[in-house]
Amino acid sequence: MRKSVEVLKESIKGEVLLNEPLFKHCSFKIGGPAEVLVKPYDVYDLQTALSWAKRNKMPVFVMGNGTNVIFSDSGVAGVVIKLSEGFSYLEFSGTEALVQAGFPIQGLLEEAMKRGLGGMEFAWGIPGAVGGSIVMNAGSNSHFVSTRVNYIDVMDLNGKVFQMKHDELKFDYRYSILQDEELILFDALFNFERRPPEEIGRERDLNLRMRRQKQPISYPCAGSVFKNPPTTYAGRVIEETGCKGLKVGDAQISELHANFIVNLGNATAFDVVSLIRKVQNRVYKQKDLILDLEVKLVGNFEGIELLKKK
Ligand SMILES: Cc1cc2nc3c(=O)[nH]c(=O)nc-3n(C[C@H](O)[C@H](O)[C@H](O)COP(=O)(O)OP(=O)(O)OC[C@H]3O[C@@H](n4cnc5c(N)ncnc54)[C@H](O)[C@@H]3O)c2cc1C
Structure with a gap:
């Protein structure tokens, strides 16, 4: 080896x-x-x-x-x-930007703002890279990264490269077809709209302030753990079932935002996933609702069976 x-x-x-x-x-x-x-x-x-x-x-x-x-x-x-x-090339042409998958989404917004290009203000504060944000169709307040993506370039596991247009990506809430295909997104074409940088800056500051107030961003975490059910917020449901502050080992349901699990120091993946299961059980028992994961579990999680919608 x-x-x-x-x-x-x-x-x-x-x-x-x-x-x-x-x-x-x-x-x-x-x-x-x-x-x-x-x-x-x-x-x-x-x-x-x-x-x-x-x-x-x-x-x-x-x-x-x-x-x-x-x-x-x-x-x-x-x-x-x-x-x-390595994958952080960025080039603007008019209101469009060709950007590689490894470029931070925050960096893309900064560069766009400098050029008077906006339309993605909802994404200020999302800490991922461009590729991850498209694969996850990241967003907030019913706005999605996908609305700004014209096409992407992908490579399959045999090294074959091809382009996929917006409509082929089957975007939905926190979903794109890439979550079910073995494809690597390596760049994407974004479209922005013209907007004065001061206006963009004001909205950025507002969004970042809201995040600081509502999200436990000083702790290690992975953002929202569960997807919102169609008619309510996962955080609200979790709070209503009395899970705020619940702990397994060093993993805790945030006191600030119930859809965040924070690592208080030495949490293990087993702690986090056991806590996820506890929350799912309570919500299912009290609300007859199965909360679906937004975060992706990677590696071997044998031994903990999570609830899944049929
Ligand atoms: C404090 C905090 C706040 C957050 N707030 C939000 C929010 O408001 N809204 C929101 O939607 N999300 C939020 N998130 C979650 C996360 O930031 C987004 O989902 C982000 O877009 C993920 O990007 P990433 O590069 O980190 O992806 P990763 O975590 O590295 O990967 C996520 C998934 O995408 C796949 N993937 C990543 N890159 C590629 C690629 N190039 N090709 C193919 N597959 C790929 C991975 O295999 C994995 O399945 C938050 C997270 C944190 C920690």
Whole structure:
């Protein structure tokens, strides 16, 4: 294995790390090691890493900024591909921006604002990368990143590259078809609208202030744990069932926002997922409602059966 990893290291410009602790790569600060973690520098690196994984019969998991994932305590088998600094090219043309998947969504908004381009003010404060935000169709207050995406460029696990138009992505609330396909989004074309930077700045400040007041952003977490049910808010339901402050180990339902689980220091993935199950049970018993996960569980979570809608 070590020898084979050396071959990969020599063939790409990006980074290759063996047994890399994943807690260092996610906002929850939780998770065991990735068998191999690759940070490709460009599209050729990505192709090389994928063909190496295929040759070695290793599964592949792709991540951006790790702000919507819970990595298991035993880590992740196979190759974790992290699209970050290497994939951060950004180019504006008129009101459009071609941007690579690893570029932070906040950085994209900043650069757009400087050019008097807005329309994505709802996304200020979302801490992911561009790729993750499209895959998750991130958003807030009924506004979604998808409304600003014209097309994306993707690579399949065989290294084949193609384009997908907005309509092919089957966007829905916190959903895109990419969640069900083995495809890697490596860049996207966004469309903005002209807006004075001062106006954008005012809305940014307001949104960031609201987040600071309502969300426990000083603790490691992964944002909202559950999706909102169609007619209510997950946070409200969780609060009504008396779960605020509930703890398993160092994982706690935030006192500030009941749809956030925070890591008080040494929470494990097992703590977090056990707490998720507790909340699901209470909500199901008291409200006859199954709360669906928004966060993605990555790795082995055997032993805890979560409730799922049929
Ligand atoms: C404090 C806090 C606040 C948050 N607030 C919000 C909010 O208001 N609204 C909201 O919607 N979300 C919110 N989130 C969640 C998260 O920031 C978003 O879902 C974000 O868009 C995820 O981006 P990421 O790069 O971190 O993705 P990751 O967590 O790295 O990945 C998320 C999923 O996308 C997949 N993925 C990532 N990149 C790619 C790619 N290039 N190709 C294929 N698949 C890929 C991964 O496999 C994984 O399944 C919040 C999180 C935190 C910690």
